Amino acid sequence: AGPAILQERVEGLDVRVTAVGRRLFAMSVDAGAGGDPDDVRADFWRAARTARAVELPAGLARRLLALLRALGLRYGAIDLRLDRGGRWAFLEVNPSGQWLHAEAVTGHPISAAVARLLARGRGRPARDPVSVHVVPARRPG
Numbered sequence: 001a002g003p004a005i006l007q008e009r010v011e012g013l014d015v016r017v018t019a020v021g022r023r024l025f026a027m028s029v030d031a032g033a034g035g036d037p038d039d040v041r042a043d044f045w046r047a048a049r050t051a052r053a054v055e056l057p058a059g060l061a062r063r064l065l066a067l068l069r070a071l072g073l074r075y076g077a078i079d080l081r082l083d084r085g086g087r088w089a090f091l092e093v094n095p096s097g098q099w100l101h102a103e104a105v106t107g108h109p110i111s112a113a114v115a116r117l118l119a120r121g122r123g124r125p126a127r128d129p130v131s132v133h134v135v136p137a138r139r140p141g
Helices: 040-050 058-071 100-106 110-120
Strands: 013-020 023-029 052-054 075-082 088-094
Touching (some): 013 058, 013 110, 023 110, 040 100, 058 075, 058 088
Antiparallel strands (some): 023 052
């Protein structure tokens, strides 16, 4: 047996939140419409007919922005699940997640927001919460 990451199965709508600076662009989609209720990637374009731009509750939006600040991220693709009872489940934040599919089906101006963020090029560099140290390779012998 090897290492494993397990998480509770949460039924409901997938919500992708693309965070760019302090802007949040949210989209809901029913993964089951794409053939796999657990993974919207199974057939995103078939599931995309259920995609909708959504507005996040203010408290949730504040918590997501606080998480990004704590992680030192200015961009993140956040995956959430909204269950049938109206409860939000956090699945992950990907610091290099894709956004074009969300932009294509919602019309959210994500690419323009990313371009503006990159063009500004100011602000503190992101803090890396996990220290990564590059160790120079040693020559054999």
